[in-house]
Amino acid sequence: MLQSRVAGTPFYVPVMMAALAMGPLLAWAIAGEYWRSLVLVCLVAISPIVVRWPVVVGFGAFALVLPFDSVSVIADTGGATATKFVGIAVTGAMLLTGIIQRRLVRPPLVALWVTVLVFWAVLSLAWAADVDRARTPAMTAVSLLAMYLVAASYTVSEAELTTVCWLALIGGALAAAGGVVLGFDPDSGQTGRGTLSLGESSANPNAVAQSLLLPFAIGIGMFSGSRRTWTTVVAGVGIAAIAAGIFLTMSRGSLFAVAVTICVCLYRYRARPRVLVVVAILAALLPAMPDLFFHRAESVFTGEDATGAGRTEIWKIGVHSLDRFSVIGVGFANFAAAYDQYAYPAFGRSRVAHNMYLSTWVELGIVGLVLLALVLRGHWRLTKHAKIPSSQVPLAPALEAACIGFAVVGFFGDALWDKMFWTQWILIIWLSRTRHDRLISESSARGTLAGLATHG
Secondary structure, eight states: OOBOSSTTOBTHHHHHHHHHHHHHHHHHHHHTTOHHHHHHHHHHHHHHHHHHSIIIIIIHHHHHHGGGGGGOBOTTTTSOBHHHHHHHHHHHHHHHHHHHTTOBOOOOTHHHHHHHHHHHHHHGGGGOSOHHHHHHHHHHHHHHHHHHHHHHTBOOOHHHHHHHHHHHHHHHHHHHHHIIIIIOOTTSTTTTOOOOEETTEEOOHHHHHHHTHHHHHHHHHHHHHOOSHHHHHHHHHHHHHHHHHHHHHTOHHHHHHHHHHHHHHHHHTTSOHHHHHHHHHHHHHGGGSOHHHHHHHHHHHHSTTTTTTTHHHHHHHHHHHHHHHTTTOSOTTOHHHHHHHHOOGGGOSOOOOSOHHHHHHHHHHHHHHHHHHHHHHHHHHHHHHOOOOGGGTTHHHHHHHHHHHHHHHTTTSOOTTOHHHHHHHHHHHHHHTHHHHHHHHHHHHHHHHHHHHHHO
């Protein structure tokens, strides 16, 4: 019989006890609409499982629900999402098990640049034009950094990394299917654009498309490297669902990022037949798209929407504000404050940048922009120069394509503090260390088998 390491108790006993306690508490929370209590109950109930398997169950669950982040805001929490609480639990579990099981190692050099970038962002609050505007984003940045540093220092096996990637693909496919089935409404306030809806919450279509880019790239990697028929079929279905979801959001920046991702994959996979099948899947989806899809794409070239939904006008004002804020910036999360100082009355007030690079330059100055460039380059180089075992080789080009795709979509949106962006960096770091981590995993497995032989 499989035993746990605590006093010889079977491992399923704490799981059953947690499930029995969770049932009535969940019923109470749902009946009374105590959503904050519901999240707390869920976290407490699954904590033994997350601590036991922090990567597969913990981080895997985080990757699974991350595409739903934009519609998972919990009432009475000041805008906090369910994924935030899951991320906190996962970070704590990995830190605890990393210390106890000695799975913590030195993070790569790029983690230093990420840390300095966040430190500079928080330091900029000292001269921010509007400190109140930056408090919540600063807390988000610090929490993302904490999760990133713990994960970047944590060793994972090939099997754990593969499982997390599969869960990320499934989560993206479910979110995309939800957008296709529930969110696409020609009479909605989004003028026919697909999105995610949950109750009265409706996500921004651009944010939804952006959150699906990483699962889409992972799907290509899984599809290209799969050796079993059923996994190939699952990956192909996931790619089709995610691509349909991105197409129906009609986010032109994300569509461009998808095209770049495909081009990178074609080059890095040397135009393998399976990648050409992915191209065929995307082409087969185009006839099913509504007329608005083609109209939005054409409007950029015909001049009907030459400003990109007003983006170019915002960028002009942002660039103009660099005359004053180009060195140290106006302060973290204060692009809107800089915009208000330089905008003409006709352009409205308090606009976001819709450009990750311009936003970083205006808010954090040239120092922040250089740090951002070092961070992006550092993660990209990890996908290029890491000694990756043969079983994980197909995933490397996919994550490289995702890395470039996010860099592209950053020209049209504010992606830097997106959880999916940081998750991509974590997966890249784990992939770059899988050869070393496999040896650690095999050593741990031998120790586990010895323990089973003793107690069995």
